[in-house]
Amino acid sequence: MEPSRAVRSCTVWCPDWPVVAWRQGRDELRDVPVAVLGRGIVRAASAEARAEQVTVGLRRREAEARCPGLVLLDTDARAEARVFEAVARAVEELTPRLELEEPGRLTFPTRGPSRYFGGDDPLIARVREQVHAVGVADVRIGIADGRFPARLAARRNVVVPPGGSTAFCAPWPVGSLRIPDLTDLLIRLGLRTLGAFAALPGPAVLARFGEEGARAHRWAQGLDDRPVVLAVPPPDLVETAELDPPADRVDIVAFAGKGLADRLLARLDARGLACSRVVIEAETEHGEHLVRRWRHEGALTPAALAERVRWQLDGWLTSEGHLSGGLTLLRLAPDEIVPATGRQLGFWGGDQAAADQAERALARVQGMLGPDSVVVVVPQGGRTPTERVRWVSWGEPREPSRDVGARWPGAIPGPAPARVFDPPYPAELLDGHGRPVTVSARGEAGAEPVTLRCPALPAGGGRIEASVGPWPHVLRWWDRATRRRCASWQVIVGGVACLVTLEGGVALLTAVYD
Amino acid sequence: MVALDLPPALVPQFPRRDGPARAGLADTGRAAQPLVLARDRVLAVPGGLGALLPVAGVQRGTVVAIDGALGSGATSITLELAAAATRVGEWAVVVDPDGTLGGLAAGEAGIALDRFAVVRGVPPARWATVVAALLDGVTVVATAIPRSVRPSDARRLVARARERSAVLVAVGAWPVEAALRIHADGVSWSRPVDGPALLGARAFRVSVSGRGVATRAPVEVLARVG
Numbered sequence: 051m052e053p054s055r056a057v058r059s060c061t062v063w064c065p066d067w068p069v070v071a072w073r074q075g076r077d078e079l080r081d082v083p084v085a086v087l088g089r090g091i092v093r094a095a096s097a098e099a100r101a102e103q104v105t106v107g108l109r110r111r112e113a114e115a116r117c118p119g120l121v122l123l124d125t126d127a128r129a130e131a132r133v134f135e136a137v138a139r140a141v142e143e144l145t146p147r148l149e150l151e152e153p154g155r156l157t158f159p160t161r162g163p164s165r166y167f168g169g170d171d172p173l174i175a176r177v178r179e180q181v182h183a184v185g186v187a188d189v190r191i192g193i194a195d196g197r198f199p200a201r202l203a204a205r206r207n208v209v210v211p212p213g214g215s216t217a218f219c220a221p222w223p224v225g226s227l228r229i230p231d232l233t234d235l236l237i238r239l240g241l242r243t244l245g246a247f248a249a250l251p252g253p254a255v256l257a258r259f260g261e262e263g264a265r266a267h268r269w270a271q272g273l274d275d276r277p278v279v280l281a282v283p284p285p286d287l288v289e290t291a292e293l294d295p296p297a298d299r300v301d302i303v304a305f306a307g308k309g310l311a312d313r314l315l316a317r318l319d320a321r322g323l324a325c326s327r328v329v330i331e332a333e334t335e336h337g338e339h340l341v342r343r344w345r346h347e348g349a350l351t352p353a354a355l356a357e358r359v360r361w362q363l364d365g366w367l368t369s370e371g372h373l374s375g376g377l378t379l380l381r382l383a384p385d386e387i388v389p390a391t392g393r394q395l396g397f398w399g400g401d402q403a404a405a406d407q408a409e410r411a412l413a414r415v416q417g418m419l420g421p422d423s424v425v426v427v428v429p430q431g432g433r434t435p436t437e438r439v440r441w442v443s444w445g446e447p448r449e450p451s452r453d454v455g456a457r458w459p460g461a462i463p464g465p466a467p468a469r470v471f472d473p474p475y476p477a478e479l480l481d482g483h484g485r486p487v488t489v490s491a492r493g494e495a496g497a498e499p500v501t502l503r504c505p506a507l508p509a510g511g512g513r514i515e516a517s518v519g520p521w522p523h524v525l526r527w528w529d530r531a532t533r534r535r536c537a538s539w540q541v542i543v544g545g546v547a548c549l550v551t552l553e554g555g556v557a558l559l560t561a562v563y564d
Numbered sequence: 565m566v567a568l569d570l571p572p573a574l575v576p577q578f579p580r581r582d583g584p585a586r587a588g589l590a591d592t593g594r595a596a597q598p599l600v601l602a603r604d605r606v607l608a609v610p611g612g613l614g615a616l617l618p619v620a621g622v623q624r625g626t627v628v629a630i631d632g633a634l635g636s637g638a639t640s641i642t643l644e645l646a647a648a649a650t651r652v653g654e655w656a657v658v659v660d661p662d663g664t665l666g667g668l669a670a671g672e673a674g675i676a677l678d679r680f681a682v683v684r685g686v687p688p689a690r691w692a693t694v695v696a697a698l699l700d701g702v703t704v705v706a707t708a709i710p711r712s713v714r715p716s717d718a719r720r721l722v723a724r725a726r727e728r729s730a731v732l733v734a735v736g737a738w739p740v741e742a743a744l745r746i747h748a749d750g751v752s753w754s755r756p757v758d759g760p761a762l763l764g765a766r767a768f769r770v771s772v773s774g775r776g777v778a779t780r781a782p783v784e785v786l787a788r789v790g
Contacts, residue, residue, distance in 0.1 A: 407700070410701055411702055412657070412681055412702075415683055419686065422684075423686070424682075427667035427677050428677075429668060429671055435668060463761045466666055466671070466672050468643065468669040470667075472664075507635065516755075540762045545635070547635070547751070547753055547762070563763060564634060
């Protein structure tokens with residue numbers, strides 16, 4: 051198979067994009083060490099945090115130990131996509147054919163724009179000017195033959211001369227492929243640089259490492275992925291959804307988009323094809339037409355495609371002053387179609403037929419009642435029963451916001467209550483003299499609770515048989531606006547064990563151990 | 565090669581290392597066999613609750629009605645029945661119109677959270693359609709019964725459950741017949757031995773009636789500790 055001629059591309063990369071996205075509009079986070087966590091691991095750190103040795107890949111506790119004043123924030127993929135939409139629009143003024151790879155990185159072919167602006171360096175200067183005008187100070191731009199070398203070039207802010215991509219990629223470590231399993235294997239085999247990996251014969255790599263290894267091998271040689279099968283997709287592979295009435299809420303359109311994504315990939319799958327680039331188009335009720343291309347390494351899975359559709363809709367619908375109305379049409383078209391390499395289904399264990407049937411039933415209920423009606427439980431870290439569970443809509447990625455494994459001192463002990471009321475029921479917690487129980491600022495109870503009255507309990511409550519507490523909590527202590535102070539008791543009333551919370555002088559029945 | 569006839573005490577016993585592999589093979593064989601015996605139509609419920617039920621489980625295709633006041637343990641019993649389904653690799657869904665189910669308690673009851681979902685915000689008019697759709701695909705559907713349920717809808721759901729070999733767990737006032745009726749009478753808590761905590765081991769008081777069960781006075785069932 052002859053290697054395709056790599057397209058000369060330019061990659062625009064904004065390092066530590068999650069931090070930049072969080073800092074937009076939040077002045078109190080500027081000049082402060084900030085780290086953004088995903089699944090309990092640091093994904094991005096600000097320059098001040100990196101000066102204190104907080105790097106990507108650390109666990110939360112280690113990061114806190116290295117930098118005591120560190121502000122830790124959770125990943126907000128939607129804000130990242132939304133803020134990056136402004137950068138994408140700025141670069142789009144220079145070239146219409148740009149592709150987004152993930153929030154923080156975009157690529158475009160440079161043949162046309164380079165000729166128009168009179169060379170690679172003037173092009174880079176113009177792009178930098180555009181991105182600075184949007185308010186993003188740190189942007190790295192690299193140009194090379196092929197997308198993967200362009201990505202590496204962006205990290206160093208260089209222009210690789212035509213034909214020099216292979217030599218440029220050779221000294222980089224194999225870790226820059228960003229495929230952890232393959233990288234570990236290559237290091238153990240003694241291949242530490244991309245040059246050493248590229249020197250292996252292609253058929254041997256395909257036989258030993260499979261399709262993914264062969265693709266990484268092409269990247270290491272400075273080439274693009276395999277040539278595409280179809281340059282123009284046949285019209286019946288384009289999926290369209292009409293939204294009536296025009297929708298301007300992201301979750302409604304994202305739900306329609308998810309259906310389109312599933313249908314599109316099923317159609318492609320049936321023909322033995324997969325796509326690595328998808329064009330997301332939308333039309334508003336006033337006739338505006340919006341287009342964006344998203345790219346993914348390898349083939350897009352249904353979850354990845356639905357996620358990108360959601361990011362793009364976030365970017366379009368929630369940025370101010372861009373759209374004049376709701377969306378009436380959403381269209382997905384596959385752009386770079388490649389032969390599908392198939393998936394190996396599990397043979398032992400896991401009843402796939404039962405899972406498929408259940409998934410169909412749940413998707414049908416979601417269709418009847420709306421996307422938020424079917425939720426799954428994602429346990430996460432926290433102190434109260436409400437904090438320790440995250441309800442995620444069916445189909446969304448199941449990521450906890452807070453690390454489960456971390457220790458949470460002051461957490462309410464005992465079994466988890468089977469009924470948790472959100473919003474909680476108002477109640478009255480009285481002491482021996484019939485006055486409401488109070489909690490001091492230091493978390494000490496003014497008096498022992500003796501009576502609990504609440505309309506939700508059988509017989510309206512009554513005399514407390516046993517109680518233990520109070521457990522004081524201060525929720526979100528770092529945010530003056532949303533700081534809340536509360537104290538919880540576990541009480542047994544009439545044989546029923548329940549959890550009572552006192553917040554701002556008001557007693558609330560939060561949970562019942564049913 | 566001479567065959568040695570050693571007395572049993574002297575035959576060397578080597579520890580088997582293929583126990584889990586053999587168990588996995590047996591599971592796969594069971595899952596793949598075409599003939600379904602009568603005893604395989606039972607969803608086994610482990611623990612003290614299963615010991616109270618006839619056939620130590622729930623017959624697939626039937627309805628289990630659970631009732632009890634708030635705080636009497638009805639929700640925990642419902643979660644244990646849902647756990648019985650996820651334990652064998654099948655799916656369970658709880659229809660919770662009020663949105664008050666505690667997710668962490670579901671995990672602690674032994675439910676595999678990747679085969680569990682909760683449906684919230686069901687308007688009473690569409691409740692029967694939603695439960696029917698769920699019975700099509702899921703093994704155990706546990707649902708709170710709305711006050712305005714019609715007996716004809718309930719009978720249609722019974723027929724649907726029988727047709728799909730699913731188990732419908734009805735929490736609340738079930739107007740038509742149910743194969744099994746479980747009444748939750750209350751929970752007694754005992755303090756754990758260490759620490760100042762209040763809630764340690766709990767014992768549910770439960771009475772079971774229905775097909776194949778003689779009605780008895782409430783029986784203590786010891787549940788999870790801590």
